[in-house]
Amino acid sequence: RKEVEQDPGPFNVPEGATVAFNCTYSNSASQSFFWYRQDCRKEPKLLMSVYSSGNEDGRFTAQLNRASQYISLLIRDSKLSDSATYLCVVNAVGQNFVFGPGTRLSVLP
């Protein structure tokens, strides 16, 4: 079993749709959680950190369930510019950052 797993995708949605991505992790010692965005042929960039209480940044909402070792990302009112691969990332103290395989999103006009 991979340490971080994500919805396989791709997700093809119309503009304005709401889309949710799911991620599970296996290392119970994980302490920090992130969503990164990677555009085609570009490097990954931090989208948002994920906090235990859940957090929101504009149209993006991230949730964490430590008991189920589950992380989610919700994108509301999706835009064409949201088309990218979304990478779930977990980190345990003193250890490296582990990336999931990513879920590709295409927002269609």
Added chain:
Amino acid sequence: DTGVSQDPRHKITKRGQNVTFRCDPISEHNRLYWYRQTLGQGPEFLTYFQNEAQLEKSRLLSDRFSAERPKGSFSTLEIQRTEQGDSAMYLCASSSTETSGRRTGELFFGEGSRLTVL
């Protein structure tokens, strides 16, 4: 430009040759990471440094791979006797262990070095 820079951006080599990649992190960052990424996959961890100390190395990393960060600044990743399976994008990232609010631990990536082994 004060971002992470990698060199070369592209490298084509024949099987069996050695290749070396260089990464210059953001100057105030004390941690430096190497990842490998193939098409359709997420970045796969290779190794990371805190200052000049190599703190962790992936168990998947063969002994043909070696990385150094001699002065705690730039780093090199060398692949000896390259194989076709080594073809990938090699990504370097840096971060700071200093907390900075909500962006604690953010990794800043370079644009990567793409390796093609013929």
